[in-house]
Structures are given as C-alpha cells and as structure tokens.
Amino acid sequence: MNKKIKVIIADDHVFYRDGLCSTINADMGMQVIAEARDATQLLKMVRSLEPDVVVTDLRMPGDGIKAIQQLSEEGFLRIIAISSFENDDLIIEALEAGALGYVMKNANRGEIEEAIKLVFDFIPYYSQSTSPGLLKDILKSNFNPYKEQETGIFTEDERRITTFICEGKTTEEIARILFLSTRKIDRIRRSISKKMNVKTISGVVIYAVKKGLYSGPPY
Amino acid sequence: MHPYEKKIYITLLIGIIVLMALVVFFVITILRYHRKMNNLRREKIKEEINSLDKEKERISFDLHDDLGASLSGIKLRLHGLGGLDKVNFDKVVNIENQLDEVMNRLKAVAVTLMPRILQRRGLDKALQALLKEFSNTTGIEVTYKCTVDAFNADIAVHIYRIAQEVLTNIAKHSKASHVTFTISRNRHKIELNIIDNGIGFNVKAASRNNGGGLGLQNITARAELLKAEIFLTSDKNNGVTYQIEIPAA
Amino acid sequence: MLRERIFCPALHQTELMARSSSRTVLGAPTIAHRLPLLTRIKMQAYLLRVFLSYTILIPAVTSMIRYKVVLKDYGPFLWMIWLGLFNETVSMIFIFSIRSNAINSNIYVLLEYGLILLQFYKWNESKAPKYIFWALLGVAIWIADNLIINQIFQNNSIFRVFYSFVTVFFSIDLLNRILVFNTSPLLKNAMFLIVVTFLIYYGFKAYVESFNMIHLGLSKELLKTLWKILYFVNVFASLLYTAAILCIPTRKKFILHY
Numbered sequence: 001m002n003k004k005i006k007v008i009i010a011d012d013h014v015f016y017r018d019g020l021c022s023t024i025n026a027d028m029g030m031q032v033i034a035e036a037r038d039a040t041q042l043l044k045m046v047r048s049l050e051p052d053v054v055v056t057d058l059r060m061p062g063d064g065i066k067a068i069q070q071l072s073e074e075g076f077l078r079i080i081a082i083s084s085f086e087n088d089d090l091i092i093e094a095l096e097a098g099a100l101g102y103v104m105k106n107a108n109r110g111e112i113e114e115a116i117k118l119v120f121d122f123i124p125y126y127s128q129s130t131s132p133g134l135l136k137d138i139l140k141s142n143f144n145p146y147k148e149q150e151t152g153i154f155t156e157d158e159r160r161i162t163t164f165i166c167e168g169k170t171t172e173e174i175a176r177i178l179f180l181s182t183r184k185i186d187r188i189r190r191s192i193s194k195k196m197n198v199k200t201i202s203g204v205v206i207y208a209v210k211k212g213l214y215s216g217p218p219y
Numbered sequence: 220m221h222p223y224e225k226k227i228y229i230t231l232l233i234g235i236i237v238l239m240a241l242v243v244f245f246v247i248t249i250l251r252y253h254r255k256m257n258n259l260r261r262e263k264i265k266e267e268i269n270s271l272d273k274e275k276e277r278i279s280f281d282l283h284d285d286l287g288a289s290l291s292g293i294k295l296r297l298h299g300l301g302g303l304d305k306v307n308f309d310k311v312v313n314i315e316n317q318l319d320e321v322m323n324r325l326k327a328v329a330v331t332l333m334p335r336i337l338q339r340r341g342l343d344k345a346l347q348a349l350l351k352e353f354s355n356t357t358g359i360e361v362t363y364k365c366t367v368d369a370f371n372a373d374i375a376v377h378i379y380r381i382a383q384e385v386l387t388n389i390a391k392h393s394k395a396s397h398v399t400f401t402i403s404r405n406r407h408k409i410e411l412n413i414i415d416n417g418i419g420f421n422v423k424a425a426s427r428n429n430g431g432g433l434g435l436q437n438i439t440a441r442a443e444l445l446k447a448e449i450f451l452t453s454d455k456n457n458g459v460t461y462q463i464e465i466p467a468a
Numbered sequence: 469m470l471r472e473r474i475f476c477p478a479l480h481q482t483e484l485m486a487r488s489s490s491r492t493v494l495g496a497p498t499i500a501h502r503l504p505l506l507t508r509i510k511m512q513a514y515l516l517r518v519f520l521s522y523t524i525l526i527p528a529v530t531s532m533i534r535y536k537v538v539l540k541d542y543g544p545f546l547w548m549i550w551l552g553l554f555n556e557t558v559s560m561i562f563i564f565s566i567r568s569n570a571i572n573s574n575i576y577v578l579l580e581y582g583l584i585l586l587q588f589y590k591w592n593e594s595k596a597p598k599y600i601f602w603a604l605l606g607v608a609i610w611i612a613d614n615l616i617i618n619q620i621f622q623n624n625s626i627f628r629v630f631y632s633f634v635t636v637f638f639s640i641d642l643l644n645r646i647l648v649f650n651t652s653p654l655l656k657n658a659m660f661l662i663v664v665t666f667l668i669y670y671g672f673k674a675y676v677e678s679f680n681m682i683h684l685g686l687s688k689e690l691l692k693t694l695w696k697i698l699y700f701v702n703v704f705a706s707l708l709y710t711a712a713i714l715c716i717p718t719r720k721k722f723i724l725h726y
Contacts, residue, residue, distance in 0.1 A: 011288075013285070013288040013289065013292065015288065015289040015292035015293065016288045016289065016291055016292035016295070017292070018292055018296065019291065019292030019293060019294065019295030019296045019298075019299070020292070020295055022295065022296045022299035023295040023296070023298045023299040025299070026298070026299035026300070026301050059284070084283065084284055084287060084288060084291075085335070087336075087339075089339065105287070105288055105291040106287075106290075106291045106294065106319065106322055107291075107295075109298050109312075109315070110298070112295070112298075
C-alpha cells in the first residue's frame with residue numbers, strides 16, 4: 001500500500017503532541033495530517049479532513065469520551081485512545097464509546113505505529129502494558145469489537161491452550177499438563193495470536209472471552 | 220445566739236452563698252467556652268489540613284500529568300529517530316530507559332502526595348497498595364487485615380494520611396521486621412491498630428517534646444480533626460502499638 | 469479555757485467536740501432508751517452526721533469495683549478515699565471510747581496531704597523536687613502545729629488551713645492545664661471532676677477551719693452552723709468523687725503537650 005495512513009492526533013499537551021507527531025511521521029506508512037488541542041477541535045478536524053485513524057488523549061479540554069462516541073456514531077470507527085494511567089476508568093469508557101484500541105502515553109517503541117496499523121485494518125489493539133486490573137475491567141465492560149461468535153478457525157489444541165492461557169498458566173505449565181514440549185506450545189501460541197490478530201496475552205484473553213471461547217473467571 | 224452574732228452569721232452566710240454562686244458560674248462558663256474553643260481549634264486544623272491536602276493533590280497532578288506527559292513526549296521523539304547504526308541505536312534505547320526510570324520516580328512521588336487509587340478504589344485497596352509498596356521498599360513484613368466494608372470519603376483521606384505517617388515512622392526509626400496493620404469496626408468506632416516489633420520509643424518524652432520529630436504532630440492533628448483518640452504504648456525494644464479510635468456513625 | 473471544737477464530719481474526718489462538761493454523754497447507743505431525752509436527740513443528731521459523713525462509702529465501693537480496670541495514675545486518689553473511710557471508722561471507735569478523735573484525725577490529715585501531693589505529682593508528670601519541697605514544708609508545719617505550738621490530742625487547724633490552701637492552688641493549676649491541653653468533653657473527664665471538687669471542698673475547708681484558728685470570740689452556735697455547711701459539701705463531694713471514679717479511663721490517651 002503506497003498510500004500513507006492519514007492520522008489525526010488530539011492532545012492538549014504540546015510536548016506530547018510533538019513527540020507523537022514525530023513518531024508517527026517517522027514511520028513511512030503513516031502521516032499526521034492534523035493536530036487538535038481539544039475535543040471540539042478534534043471533531044471539527046475529523047469531520048472536515050476525514051482521516052483514516054484518530055489517536056486521541058482522553059484527558060483534555062472538552063469531553064473526549066463524548067467526542068469518541070459522536071465520531072463512532074458518524075462512522076469513524078478507527079479510534080485509538082491514549083491514557084496516562086494504566087488503570088484509567090476513562091479507557092473503559094472510551095472503549096465502550098466506540099474506540100477500537102488503546103495505548104499508554106508511556107508506550108514502548110513501535111507500539112503506536114503498530115496500533116495504528118492494526119486499527120487501520122479494523123483490528124482492535126490492546127496496549128502491551130495492560131494491567132490485570134484493567135484487563136478485568138475490560139472483560140466486565142460492554143466493549144466487544146468482535147461481532148460474531150467464534151465459528152471454528154481454531155483447532156482443538158488451540159482451543160485448549162487458549163483456555164489455559166485464560167486461566168493464567170505459563171507456557172511451561174501448559175507444556176507439563178499436555179505432555180508436549182515448550183517449543184510446540186510456543187508455536188501453537190504464536191499461531192493463536194496470529195489468528196486472533198493480537199500481540200499480548202491480554203489480547204488473547206479479551207478475544208477469547210468476548211468471542212465466547214472462554215467463559216470461566218479470568219486469572 | 221446574740222442578735223449581734225446573728226448579723227455576723229448572716230454576713231458569713233451571704234459571703235458563702237455569693238462565693239458558691241461565683242464558683243458555679245465559673246464552672247459553667249468554663250465548660251461552655253472550652254467546648255467552643257475545641258470546636259474552633261478543630262475547625263482551624265481542618266481548614267489547614269484540607270488546604271494542604273488540596274495543594275498536594277494539585278502538585279501530584281501537575282507532576283504526573285504535566286511533567287509525566289512531557290517525558291513521554293520526549294521518549295516518543297526518540298522513537299522517531301531513524302537511520303541509526305547499532306551503537307547509536309543502543310544509546311538511544313539507553314536514554315529511553317532512563318526516561319522510563321525518571322517517569323517511575325515521578326509517579327512514585329505523585330502517588331505519595333496524592334494516591335488516586337484512594338478516590339477510585341476506596342481506602343481498603345489504597346491501603347493494600349500502600350502497604351505493598353512499603354513492604355517492597357523497606358523489606359519489612361506486613362500483615363494486613365480490614366474488616367470494614369465502607370468508609371466515609373472524608374474519613375478515608377485522613378486515615379490514609381495517618382497510616383502514611385505511621386509507616387514513615389516505622390521505616391525511619393523502628394528497625395522493625397514485622398508490622399501488623401488492622402482496621403476493624405467496634406460498635407460506633409473504627410479502630411486502627413498498627414503494631415511493630417522494633418526498638419520502640421519514649422512516649423512520655425515525645426508527648427512533651429512536641430512530638431519529637433516523629434510526625435506525631437500531623438497524626439494528632441488529623442486525629443483531632445476526626446475527633447479520634449490516640450493510644451500509644453511502647454516499651455524499650457518491645458515495639459510500638461499505635462491505636463487510633465475514630466468515632467463513626 | 470479549753471478550746472472547743474465543733475462537731476464537723478468533714479470528708480474523711482470526724483472531729484467531734486469533746487465537751488469539757490459531762491452534761492451530755494455521747495456514745496453507748498445501746499442504752500439510748502435509758503438516757504434523758506436531750507441526750508437522745510443529741511445522739512440522733514450525731515448519728516445523722518455520721519451517716520452523712522459515711523457517704524464516703526459510695527465512692528469507696530465504686531472504686532473497689534473498678535479498681536482493676538482503672539488507670540494506676542489515679543492510685544493516690546483512690547487511696548485517699550479508702551483512707552478517709554478508714555479514718556471515719558477509727559474516729560467512731562475513738563469517739564465511743566475516749567471521746568475524742570483528735571489524734572487520729574491529726575495524723576490522718578498529714579497522710580491525706582501526702583496522698584494529694586502524690587496524686588498531683590502523677591497527674592502533672594513533672595519533676596519531683598517541687599513536690600518534695602511542699603511535702604517537707606507540710607511536715608514541718610504539721611510538727612509545729614501538733615507538737616510544738618499545740619498538742620496532738622487537740623483539734624489543731626494551722627496545718628489544716630495550710631494544706632487546704634496548697635491543695636486549692638495545685639487544683640487551680642491543674643484545672644488550667646486541663647483546659648488548655650484537653651480536647652475531650654470536660655464533664656466526662658475524671659481529672660476535671662476531681663479537681664473541681666477539690667477546689668470547692670478544700671476551699672470551704674480552709675475558710676471554715678480558719679475560724680478555728682483565729683479566735684474571734686464568736687459563739688459556739690455560730691461556729692457549729694458554719695461546720696454544718698461543710699457536711700453538705702462533704703456529701704456533694706462524695707457524689708462527685710463517685711462520678712469521677714466512673715469516668716477514670718482504662719487506657720492512657722496520648723496528648724501532645726506543646
């Protein structure tokens with residue numbers, strides 16, 4: 001795809017906006033077409049410039065959550081929320097309002113670009129620094145980007161291992177239970193993640209729960 | 220009785236009655252003004268502490284949200300540096316790690332100043348987090364038990380601060396290896412019990428020495444706010460028991 | 469002229485008038501019905517007074533019930549009450565036997581003074597030298613009063629006036645201290661109650677005893693009536709003491725004395 005992903009960012013913090021801008025623009029596949037300083041500006045810019053992906057802070061002047069809600073109702077679904085806190089209630093609100101993914105302000109290298117690429121393809125993105133508390137809140141929330149229930153793209157092994165992952169077992173523990181080598185477990189896990197389009201354990205759990213693959217209590 | 224004596228008698232009697240009346244009046248006004256003074260004192264302390272707390276909240280917010288975000292922004296700009304050879308790339312990653320560490324320290328300071336978890340998840344969770352952090356930093360074992368299900372928001376902040384102050388004391392002076400921390404409800408009182416097994420201190424001396432630099436001023440001020448009573452017992456090398464009883468409806 | 473002392477059941481003292489004339493016989497209640505009417509009335513009056521002064525029993529009993537639980541800082545005060553009860557009893561015995569309770573009363577007030585000083589020492593948590601000074605001064609005055617100027621089997625007032633004043637001054641001092649440092653309601657504060665009672669009781673006592681010390685040539689009747697007032701203050705004091713005992717704390721509260 002030669003066309004660059006068009007991104008609009010929104011944050012009231014100048015330094016952070018700068019950093020965000022330079023990171024995104026450094027990636028060859030995307031470009032920041034506008035910067036907003038508050039919710040009202042964000043709405044105006046998105047409506048007039050029609051970007052591909054929106055990356056917005058949640059704590060800024062104006063109601064960021066409401067803006068996300070309005071945008072998703074108007075059809076702009078590819079929204080990524082940024083938060084300073086790992087256990088922020090606003091993240092849940094943003095997800096329920098229509099955001100498709102979230103990252104922390106203190107994101108790791110490459111996370112923001114990855115998030116944008118996935119969300120561009122309408123695939124949800126969950127931050128690598130998702131805490132167990134946040135995971136629990138997400139599972140409890142109404143957020144569900146997966147429209148249909150799972151219909152059988154996973155093998156029997158993969159289903160079983162997914163269940164173990166959701167129970168919080170490590171690769172070594174799973175290998176011991178199933179009498180398989182850790183390498184094999186790793187391979188299956190990679191395949192699971194690939195099929196789910198997630199990169200973290202949290203992502204696996206969220207997918208499994210929201211899609212009905214796993215219905216027990218999360219670890 | 221001689222009539223003249225009768226006069227003397229009546230004079231004496233009147234003298235006594237007047238004196239009695241004075242004493243009674245004295246006692247009544249003492250009671251009234253003492254109560255007023257206490258209320259006034261409590262109000263004043265409340266004002267002071269609340270305004271200090273607000274300051275702390277503001278500073279915490281500024282530290283974390285403002286400075287913290289700036290640091291993140293700088294980190295992102297480092298992310299955006301392209302075309303680096305291995306050596307320079309490693310250097311940049313190193314800088315990013317340092318920035319992460321600064322951010323963590325910033326967060327720690329901000330949390331000590333004003334723990335957001337207190338407002339969001341309540342006192343129980345906040346105390347658990349506080350004690351866990353305490354245990355990790357000092358290496359002192361902590362046993363925690365809380366049997367109260369809900370706290371009034373205004374009481375919660377002060378209990379938290381008292382706990383912070385006591386834990387600071389323990390960390391700084393006690394040389395203890397174990398701390399037991401219990402909050403329970405006893406009829407109309409909330410009881411906070413903190414017991415350590417350290418070297419103890421001279422309670423009597425501290426009470427005359429303006430708290431002896433043990434943060435006792437802060438603790439007593441907040442306790443007074445809450446109309447709570449403090450019971451401190453300590454024997455040499457036998458640890459300290461902090462007992463704070465807070466009346467709660 | 470023999471000095472006469474009017475019957476006055478002070479809180480812990482029964483100072484009975486030993487009349488020089490033997491017109492009335494006070495004592496031997498068992499043969500009351502054989503005594504002339506005047507004597508009987510006087511005896512009833514005496515028994516009433518004894519009864520009133522035995523109101524000391526109430527706080528004594530209460531304190532025994534609470535003894536274990538209560539803060540040992542208040543020890544001297546409790547001992548004061550028991551000593552008072554003891555003295556009442558001893559006085560009764562002496563009055564029925566040798567007609568005068570002067571000796572035991574004189575010794576008793578010295579002991580009471582010592583206990584009061586001890587109690588203030590514990591309450592004020594201050595240095596001993598000050599209290600030792602007052603104790604020694606008290607002993608000196610007692611010796612002067614009971615052994616030098618007068619005799620021990622007389623009812624002597626100099627020491628009593630002295631120690632009443634000392635108690636009142638210490639009480640006022642402690643009262644002010646309580647007012648400044650205390651944040652809990654005063655009416656439930658044992659220290660406050662005791663100190664106020666001290667003020668009232670020993671203030672009165674100093675006042676009334678001084679009439680005994682200074683001979684103004686007033687009649688017995690007049691002086692007797694003055695003493696009668698002390699009865700009621702006595703009863704009142706006993707009740708207040710009981711209230712105070714009920715309020716004595718079981719644990720030591722931590723208070724910052726800045």
